[in-house]
Amino acid sequence: MMFDSIMVPVDLRHASSLAxxxxxxxxxxxxxxxxxxxxxxxxxxxxxxxxxxxxYARKLEEFAAAQAQTHGxxxxxxxxxxxDPAIDLDHKLSEAAExxxxxxxxxxxxxxxxxxxxxxxxxxxxxxxxxxxxFLVRG
Amino acid sequence: xxxxxxxxxxxxxxxxTELIDTDYQIGQDNxxxxxxxxxxxxxxxxxxxxxxxxxxxxxYALALPEQAGNLFGWLRPWLTSTFDVxxxxxxxxxxxxCLFLIVSPWGKVRLGGKEAKPDYSYTGWFAMLFAAGxxxxxxxxxxxxxxxxxxxxxxxxTPSPFDANGDLIAANVDRxxxxxxxxxxxxxxxxxxxxxxxxxxxxxxxxxxxxxPLTIRSAFYPIxxxxxxxxxxxxxxxxxxxxxxxxLATSLGFGAQQANAGLNHVFGFPxxxxxxxxLITGITGIALFSVLRGLDGGVKLLSEINxxxxxxxxxxxxxxxxxxxxMADFGxxxxxxxxxxxPLSNPIGRSDxxxxxxxxxxxxxxWISWSPFVGMFIARVSRGRTVREFITCVLIIPSLVCVLWxxxxxxxxxxxxxxxxxxxxxxxxVIDNYNPPLSLFAMLEGLPLSSITSVIAxxxxxxxxxxxxxxxxxVIDTITAGGKVDAPVPQRVFWASFEGAVAIVLLVGGxxxxxxxxxISTGLPFTLVLLLMCWAIFKGLRAEPR
Numbered sequence: 001m002m003f004d005s006i007m008v009p010v011d012l013r014h015a016s017s018l019a020x021x022x023x024x025x026x027x028x029x030x031x032x033x034x035x036x037x038x039x040x041x042x043x044x045x046x047x048x049x050x051x052x053x054x055x056y057a058r059k060l061e062e063f064a065a066a067q068a069q070t071h072g073x074x075x076x077x078x079x080x081x082x083x084d085p086a087i088d089l090d091h092k093l094s095e096a097a098e099x100x101x102x103x104x105x106x107x108x109x110x111x112x113x114x115x116x117x118x119x120x121x122x123x124x125x126x127x128x129x130x131x132x133x134x135f136l137v138r139g
Numbered sequence: 140x141x142x143x144x145x146x147x148x149x150x151x152x153x154x155x156t157e158l159i160d161t162d163y164q165i166g167q168d169n170x171x172x173x174x175x176x177x178x179x180x181x182x183x184x185x186x187x188x189x190x191x192x193x194x195x196x197x198x199y200a201l202a203l204p205e206q207a208g209n210l211f212g213w214l215r216p217w218l219t220s221t222f223d224v225x226x227x228x229x230x231x232x233x234x235x236x237c238l239f240l241i242v243s244p245w246g247k248v249r250l251g252g253k254e255a256k257p258d259y260s261y262t263g264w265f266a267m268l269f270a271a272g273x274x275x276x277x278x279x280x281x282x283x284x285x286x287x288x289x290x291x292x293x294x295x296x297t298p299s300p301f302d303a304n305g306d307l308i309a310a311n312v313d314r315x316x317x318x319x320x321x322x323x324x325x326x327x328x329x330x331x332x333x334x335x336x337x338x339x340x341x342x343x344x345x346x347x348x349x350x351x352p353l354t355i356r357s358a359f360y361p362i363x364x365x366x367x368x369x370x371x372x373x374x375x376x377x378x379x380x381x382x383x384x385x386x387l388a389t390s391l392g393f394g395a396q397q398a399n400a401g402l403n404h405v406f407g408f409p410x411x412x413x414x415x416x417x418l419i420t421g422i423t424g425i426a427l428f429s430v431l432r433g434l435d436g437g438v439k440l441l442s443e444i445n446x447x448x449x450x451x452x453x454x455x456x457x458x459x460x461x462x463x464x465x466m467a468d469f470g471x472x473x474x475x476x477x478x479x480x481x482p483l484s485n486p487i488g489r490s491d492x493x494x495x496x497x498x499x500x501x502x503x504x505x506w507i508s509w510s511p512f513v514g515m516f517i518a519r520v521s522r523g524r525t526v527r528e529f530i531t532c533v534l535i536i537p538s539l540v541c542v543l544w545x546x547x548x549x550x551x552x553x554x555x556x557x558x559x560x561x562x563x564x565x566x567x568x569v570i571d572n573y574n575p576p577l578s579l580f581a582m583l584e585g586l587p588l589s590s591i592t593s594v595i596a597x598x599x600x601x602x603x604x605x606x607x608x609x610x611x612x613x614v615i616d617t618i619t620a621g622g623k624v625d626a627p628v629p630q631r632v633f634w635a636s637f638e639g640a641v642a643i644v645l646l647v648g649g650x651x652x653x654x655x656x657x658x659i660s661t662g663l664p665f666t667l668v669l670l671l672m673c674w675a676i677f678k679g680l681r682a683e684p685r
Binding site for chain 2: 043044045046047048051052053054083084085086087088113114115116119
């Protein structure tokens with residue numbers, strides 16, 4: 001099989017915008033008999049998703065378990081703690097992809113716009129820098 | 140407030156803390172949206188009220204510059220002379236409280252939980268807290284202040300070593316010199332760092348241990364309870380945004396003037412407002428670049444580079460100047476500080492108004508109005524440290540560094556003034572004609588390689604302003620986003636640019652002194668805020684599992 005490990009970066013605060021990417025990830029994972037790893041980034045400070053990284057990790061694990069249930073997949077969760085998530089996201093995701101040993105990264109992104117001339121989208125950065133294949137799901 | 144047992148339901152891999160049980164969801168008051176392709180995520184009342192009131196103030200200062208100038212020109216000295224006892228007593232309380240925490244059993248509490256590991260190494264941590272808190276002040280006042288207090292301000296009534304004709308009075312020299320150093324170190328030693336430590340500790344404790352959002356209002360949960368989510372909290376946060384933004388705009392304007400003076404001195408650039416506008420734009424541009432590289436890639440990197448360069452300059456001055464004399468001055472400075480700290484901190488029954496009100500009370504009000512910004516920044520980078528470690532490193536070590544800095548820079552300057560007064564550029568620019576921005580360059584003139592060291596000094600001054608601006612922008616962004624540190628990046632670009640714009644507009648409109656007075660004015664309400672914070676810290680620490 002081409003892909004054994006699929007990585008899906010997720011922003012749990014905007015879970016609704018992930019629907020397309022999650023469905024595609026599930027379909028591909030079943031077709032390839034691959035494990036899906038959901039990767040989330042959080043800061044050490046309290047945020048919307050938890051008082052501390054420990055709580056966030058639990059939420060991510062629950063999310064992964066729910067996806068496994070819904071689609072019948074093998075899933076895991078991988079949490080990253082970054083001091084400045086908005087900026088560190090790009091290179092932390094690339095690092096995570098290597099750490100996990102992902103063959104394929106499926107990331108939800110937007111249709112390119114003016115802002116992308118100033119700084120690239122997270123999906124765009126991964127497409128340029130990650131060693132693994134990258135599937136940008138526009139939605 | 141839940142007990143440690145209730146908190147056991149929420150596992151934290153880093154150890155038990157006393158999580159506060161509140162229904163408030165971080166981000167529940169926020170407004171998210173897009174402006175064209177750029178996203179934003181702001182706390183509704185705090186962002187809107189802060190931004191609008193800042194714009195209103197700028198309009199006022201521009202539309203009625205004389206009236207604003209008169210009002211604030213009156214307000215500032217009135218505040219420092221009327222409330223001097225209050226400011227001095229409050230600062231003393233903060234020092235005692237910090238020293239108490241070091242030795243108390245609560246010193247063992249770790250920020251972030253018992254097993255939390257420090258996020259940063261000592262070097263990076265130290266560089267950042269120094270660059271945010273004090274770097275620029277040391278550059279600007281390191282030469283000026285020891286000389287001024289030695290000769291002109293008469294702290295505790297100490298007579299000047301110069302008589303009316305400018306001749307030396309031998310009998311006064313030793314005492315004046317010791318007092319010059321002690322009176323300066325007093326302003327840069329334990330007291331200002333205690334002010335920062337109190338705010339930083341309160342914010343770190345209530346954010347990392349209690350799980351409340353990283354904003355100033357969170358430190359007041361033990362006192363106001365759920366009301367901090369309403370207008371009580373909004374007012375606290377808005378005041379903090381004001382103090383930070385106005386403090387930064389003042390320092391940007393101030394920094395531009397100093398850099399301009401330095402460039403004029405070394406390269407002959409004209410001293411004019413257009414040059415200063417270019418400087419502010421340049422400083423803001425570099426700060427923007429740093430802010431876009433984030434905390435680790437921008438702020439931390441610049442702070443470390445700057446600390447290295449400052450250390451090199453210090454070592455150069457130490458070696459090129461009268462080295463043995465300076466090392467003796469370090470010892471003498473420490474001893475003089477230890478001896479004079481009690482009389483200098485005494486709030487009542489003193490007659491040295493010019494020093495006590497014009498310098499000490501002014502400084503305390505200024506440090507206090509900066510403390511939300513510096514405190515929040517220090518809090519953010521201090522997770523994983525124990526309270527004891529935290530206060531020792533935020534209080535004692537920077538104070539020692541300041542003693543060293545003052546001994547080197549101030550000591551060399553004093554030596555230049557006293558050993559050859561007629562030829563001393565420092566005497567000319569500090570004592571005879573008061574020209575503060577030139578004092579550092581005047582001292583460097585008396586040492587070899589002065590054109591190189593002056594350029595290095597200009598670079599240091601500029602980069603220290605940049606590190607204040609970038610860390611300040613991150614702090615304002617966090618407070619106006621309701622405690623979120625991961626608000627969309629365009630927002631921090633907005634704040635960094637807005638600070639620069641406010642500084643330029645006020646510089647052009649002649650409103651910088653109004654701004655400075657405004658900054659000091661926020662120091663008064665904030666002193667009350669800090670006193671309450673001490674109480675909140677105490678309650679918060681007591682509830683933590685040890």
